[in-house]
Every structure is written in structure tokens, then in C-alpha cells.
Amino acid sequence: MLLVVTYSRGARTTLRNVCRSHESTVIRRFGRAALLAETELGAFLALRLRAKHDDDVQIERTRPLNEFEAVPESVREAAEAYENRETQSTPYAKFAAGSDHPDPEAMRDADL
Amino acid sequence: MRVTVAGRVHEGRAVDLDGVDATAVVRAVRGAEAPVGVECPTPGTVHDHVGLLPPSSFDRRGALAAAARALGHESAAAAALAEARAELAEASAPTVDLREARRRVAEAGTEAERLRERVAELRGRVQARRETGADTTAVEAQLEEATGRLAEAETERIAAEQALDRAEAAAREARDRRERRLELEDRVANLERRVREELAAAVWERFRSAVEAVPGTATAGASPGEYEGDSVTAALGVARVAPLDAPVVVDGLDRFSGAGPAAEALEAPVIYTR
Numbered sequence: 001m002l003l004v005v006t007y008s009r010g011a012r013t014t015l016r017n018v019c020r021s022h023e024s025t026v027i028r029r030f031g032r033a034a035l036l037a038e039t040e041l042g043a044f045l046a047l048r049l050r051a052k053h054d055d056d057v058q059i060e061r062t063r064p065l066n067e068f069e070a071v072p073e074s075v076r077e078a079a080e081a082y083e084n085r086e087t088q089s090t091p092y093a094k095f096a097a098g099s100d101h102p103d104p105e106a107m108r109d110a111d112l
Numbered sequence: 113m114r115v116t117v118a119g120r121v122h123e124g125r126a127v128d129l130d131g132v133d134a135t136a137v138v139r140a141v142r143g144a145e146a147p148v149g150v151e152c153p154t155p156g157t158v159h160d161h162v163g164l165l166p167p168s169s170f171d172r173r174g175a176l177a178a179a180a181r182a183l184g185h186e187s188a189a190a191a192a193l194a195e196a197r198a199e200l201a202e203a204s205a206p207t208v209d210l211r212e213a214r215r216r217v218a219e220a221g222t223e224a225e226r227l228r229e230r231v232a233e234l235r236g237r238v239q240a241r242r243e244t245g246a247d248t249t250a251v252e253a254q255l256e257e258a259t260g261r262l263a264e265a266e267t268e269r270i271a272a273e274q275a276l277d278r279a280e281a282a283a284r285e286a287r288d289r290r291e292r293r294l295e296l297e298d299r300v301a302n303l304e305r306r307v308r309e310e311l312a313a314a315v316w317e318r319f320r321s322a323v324e325a326v327p328g329t330a331t332a333g334a335s336p337g338e339y340e341g342d343s344v345t346a347a348l349g350v351a352r353v354a355p356l357d358a359p360v361v362v363d364g365l366d367r368f369s370g371a372g373p374a375a376e377a378l379e380a381p382v383i384y385t386r
Contacts, residue, residue: 007290009297032294055207058287
């Protein structure tokens, strides 16, 4: 999918108009951003916005995350375990310390 | 005021003109070049709304706010608005050109891919010639050259990708600034709306009585915004509320029989054209 984010009132207005007249290409709309279908028309609309508003338009290509494919098991398990923690107020760094769960610093530097 | 048309001079608070284009008179009131000469005080911002009656389009809140300002009203939000505007003027966002970096990555990738295919093809040919016992010298030389160029192309591709990564990091920072600017733009717009509403509310009572005093069938309710009627009557009401020094041009509006009655109803100098 194509994620389009706008950074000015003008760009936001154009995005709103584009979304209104091309509903079938718009997968989701969030205020000043939208997800467009990854089709030539989606790309055309996104590029048209950028041609009109330059840097006030950010376009990213996104795809669904399959955590079983892309995310190491240790990270998945840590997320699960942390959400089931006993004390709600424990920060993750403290939770991970002294356990087998990865520490946040290590995860920060490790690309998926 | 003093109006000169084709050598004839008209003076007074109410001037009737026959066969003169109203928009030309409006231009003359603003001091622009026109076939009519109008000597009068400089029109203020209320004239943007009621300088020509009936107006082609009418923004009631904006007109009321302009009238309120002319009457000396100020909005409590005015200071916050000025501050937000100043902050917005300072909030520039740098431009980061990602386009060239993206193009370079795409071109380097295409070239590397082309050379990879070429190397694979030449390897196959060398292999095939060896198997048949044919001379491989010439093809091996081509393979060596292509391998060298592929290595260069890969280096360029990596360099291009790194340059794009750096540019994208810079773009992310620039987008934070743009985001901040957008927040300010929204704040300015909201404050402008609030100022307009406060000013309109400040003269609403006067506007209500003015609407009753001018010809037309509109009614203004107890609170600002409650208005039922046509925009012409609203414009006449605003014209009556506002302190107008420069003349209002009334273009053949049959609610008045001429400049005199119009000037009386609007409590303003009037040039009546027909």
C-alpha cells in the first residue's frame, strides 16, 4: 500500500479532495494521511499530490507485517510476556532485566 | 464627496448617477483609474464587504467583524492570534531534495542488474565453449571486463543507497518542522475564526436593530449567527452599523428610490447608479 502523509493545510485539502473522488483507490483515511491501493492509479494520485505540494507530501510504501516471518521469536515472546506482566507499572527495561527477554537497547540497534 | 462625470460635478452625501457603470464608480472610490472621478476619504476594510450594494457575494461574519473593528472593538483572542502568526512566519521548514537521491538509487540498481545478467550470460558462454573445446580467450576477456564493471556498479549502488538513507534522515527531521508549521497554521485559522466570531458578537445587537431599520424582510435572532433572510438585507444592515466615510455604491437597488433615501437608511454617503 502507499502511505501518503501531508504537512500543510493546502496539501491536506488536496488529499481530502483526492480521497473523495477516488474512493475505490483509498484503503484508509486518517485525518491528514491516507493509505492508497498499490496500483498505478494509487501511485498517480500520490505523485500528483507531491507534484503539487512538494515536500509537504510524504509517500511511503507499506506492506502488512507478518510477525512470524519478520520478527524474531524472542521479540514476539517478550511483547506477549510484557503485556501479561503482573505489575502494570513495571517499565519494560526493568521487566526484561534478569530475564531471558531482550533488552530495549539491543532491540533498538537490531534491524528487522 | 465630489463626483465628476463627463465634466459635470456632483457634490454632497448623496449623489445620483445615470448611465454610469457601478463597478467603475467602485474603482474610482478606491482611488483607481476610472472614467469617473470621485474625491472622498479612503475606504476602510468594511468597504471590501459593502462597497457595492447589492454585493456579488457576502460573508456576513467577516463583514460584521470588519464593522466591529471600524467601531473600535477588539477581540480578546487578538493578541494570541498575532503571536501565533508571528510564530508561523518564523516556522520555516527546510527543503530536502530526495528526488535526485531516489533517481540515483534506481539508476544504479538498474545498471547493476543489467551487468549481473551480462556476467551470467558470459560465464555460460565460456562454459559452453570449454565443453566443446573452442577458444575461450575472447569471451573470457569480455567476462573479465564485465565483472570489473559490475563491481564498480555495485559500489555505486551502495553509495547511492547510503546517500538516500542520509537524505531520508534529513527529510524526517524536516517533516517534524513541517508538522509543527501545520499545527501553527491550524492554530492561526482557529484563532482567526474566534476573533471573527467575537467581533461579530460585539456588534450583534446593533446589527439586529439595523436589519429592522433597512428595507428588507430579514430577522436577526437573539444570538449571533441566528439570521434569517437574504444576504442583501444583511449587507445593508452592516453598512448601517459601520462608520463609513467613503461612499457606498448602490447599484439600482429598487428598495431605495435614489441616493437620498439610501444615504438616510444606511447612515452613510451613497452614490446611486442606475
